[in-house]
Amino acid sequence: MNDYFLSKLTCPYCHNDLRLQKKKDLEYFYCNKCLRKYDFTNGIPNFLPDDIRLRKDIESKKIFGVKWVPGYRGWKPNLAAKIISFSFSHESGRIEEKIGTKSIVLDVGCGDDARGDVNVDVYIPKPLPPNFLLASAELLPFKDNTFDIVRSAYVIEHNLFPVKMIKEHFRVCRKKVKIYTDNSDWLGVIVYRILNTGSIFHDEHYFKWSKEYFFNLLNRLGLEGRVALFNSSPSFFVKFLSFFGKLPRIGPFFYRDLYIEIVKKQERVE
Numbered sequence: 001m002n003d004y005f006l007s008k009l010t011c012p013y014c015h016n017d018l019r020l021q022k023k024k025d026l027e028y029f030y031c032n033k034c035l036r037k038y039d040f041t042n043g044i045p046n047f048l049p050d051d052i053r054l055r056k057d058i059e060s061k062k063i064f065g066v067k068w069v070p071g072y073r074g075w076k077p078n079l080a081a082k083i084i085s086f087s088f089s090h091e092s093g094r095i096e097e098k099i100g101t102k103s104i105v106l107d108v109g110c111g112d113d114a115r116g117d118v119n120v121d122v123y124i125p126k127p128l129p130p131n132f133l134l135a136s137a138e139l140l141p142f143k144d145n146t147f148d149i150v151r152s153a154y155v156i157e158h159n160l161f162p163v164k165m166i167k168e169h170f171r172v173c174r175k176k177v178k179i180y181t182d183n184s185d186w187l188g189v190i191v192y193r194i195l196n197t198g199s200i201f202h203d204e205h206y207f208k209w210s211k212e213y214f215f216n217l218l219n220r221l222g223l224e225g226r227v228a229l230f231n232s233s234p235s236f237f238v239k240f241l242s243f244f245g246k247l248p249r250i251g252p253f254f255y256r257d258l259y260i261e262i263v264k265k266q267e268r269v270e
């Protein structure tokens with residue numbers, strides 16, 4: 001890991017400075033406030049929460065008609081779903097985002113398609129992303145305001161503590177938080193339910209998000225930002241339906257994805 005980012009590490013629980021300890025063959029980060037030790041797994045700093053074990057031996061299950069393993073970011077619809085969505089494209093159906101090279105980006109829950117200067121996830125992706133460490137989205141081992149941009153794509157629906165996660169993104173970010181997730185108001189959800197496929201049957205999805213609910217949450221948390229609807233699907237049919245998204249009140253039916261942007265204003269130093 002890059003020295004600069006090493007200097008930005010902190011205890012994810014108490015935000016205390018960490019000391020890198022070396023005892024014989026053992027190397028670990030030590031927090032002298034909560035007395036936790038964070039060791040290395042396959043040479044990677046491991047800041048996973050106390051209650052999450054490393055899921056290296058997880059048994060993959062069949063979801064969406066294909067074997068799902070942690071970190072799988074695309075989705076492969078079954079034949080019936082393909083016919084409905086006219087989706088015979090080889091694209092992943094996920095966001096194609098250009099991130100500027102000037103900003104320092106943290107990608108939370110990066111999976112095997114990491115986009116950050118620093119990348120974290122709860123398992124070790126293949127190939128190993130640059131500056132990678134093991135950490136969960138609601139307990140990040142970084143000092144306040146470390147990154148220009150903190151992004152997480154299709155992670156919040158997997159996290160047990162979404163409010164904590166949003167606050168944690170905000171804490172370590174300097175300028176902007178970007179969150180992508182599935183729009184639960186999308187009409188396709190009903191179609192896929194009938195076809196017995198799609199994201200609602202994913203056994204690691206715990207929460208549904210909509211434009212209005214997410215916006216209410218931002219307000220409640222006193223965060224400034226916006227919630228936008230969009231379609232990341234490569235399907236021409238889904239893209240075509242975006243046209244109806246302009247309709248008042250029922251517009252959200254026609255978008256598959258949600259994009260949340262939270263802006264952080266620099267605190268003025270007096």
Ligand SMILES: [Zn+2]
Nearest residue numbers: 011014031034
């Ligand atoms: Zn600590």
